[in-house]
Amino acid sequence: MNGENTRGKRPGSYRGLELLPVHLYVLAHLKKAGVDYAKMMAKMSELPLSLIEDAIRDLTEAGLVERDSGSAIKRSKARFKKAFEVHKHHTYYRLSREGELFVRRIDGRWLKEYFNSLFPEGWRIVRELSRSGKFENLSKDIKREEIHGELRVYRFITPSGRTTQFFNLLIAFLDAKGI
Template identity: 40%
Template sequence: MNEEDKIIDELIPKVLIDYRNLQVLQHLKKANVDYGKSIMLNTKIPLEEVLNILDYLEKLGLIERVHGASLKNTEAKFKLSNEVHKHHTYYTLTRLGDHLLRKLEDNLIEAYVNMVRNDSFALQILGLAEKLNADHAETYAKLTKKTIEEVNNKIEELMRMGLMEENKAKIIKFRERKSKPKKETRTHHKYYGLSRLGELVVRELKKRKIIIV
């Protein structure tokens, strides 16, 4: 393993700790060069958060500012036509950022497995999320014997990583929830389950017997 590969391996968890970091990097790969407002419109991430992410990724050395008073319109593929002559701070991937993305294209699930394999609490929550399909924090707390606060913090962490998501339906259909107590059939809670990415990661964790069924 060369020095750059070692650096990339160290940076991957710092990127995947928040899935939006990956979204911004992937967008810049497609756009070649882009600026905050355009990234916001294409990723649906609020502008203030986009700017924070750009600052974070720049500090990691994965993106860099494109200097020059203005850019040729052809260089910024997603530039809004009515903003062609406006001056923005543009960003593009660095060589390191491009290499990191290429590595994740082939090893994304592996990278997530490595991030959670030694976190027993995360493994508990992910395993339960697969069994329950969708449930609220109180159920996870009862089954893990943890406090609501501990469970909420861990679920938020896993949601930031892109492994879990909130089920937006106000009332979960009975067949979609495997542990629902009868009295709670129509109670309104926030329900949390695995994202599609989370399902793939849990499948790999089970395959490797890191999560035991």
């Protein structure tokens, strides 16, 4: 590189990695949880474990996520844990310093640009969908079959049009960021 900013021109890009909603979810989850493991992220979001593992691998390669070392973990570090201290039986991950800085830069403007880059009127659709919970309740001018298909591909809605657990958690995690 010739000294240019390492962040891509598109908001959904970071050092050549096109950030998908699942990447954003993992970043937001780790920001809120402190440290966690892939199986728990998959269980909470109701996404396939392989999808979460692929997202973690992508984010690790990009330098945004790193493995957490040690054999035990305290609740003060893993905020979603109920026990005071837990011995690790999984590979735990956390945001790297670079990941922490990246997540801090995410604000309402960034999210608007990000969702608009995913699909036409993405920001408006995501906001309406988060309020209504059903595709059928969106404004009539955006009820198009291709939008329904894209929302399903990103796992925002079920085949019946209801929002998924993944979408609801993503919105809840990002709520403080401007949605």
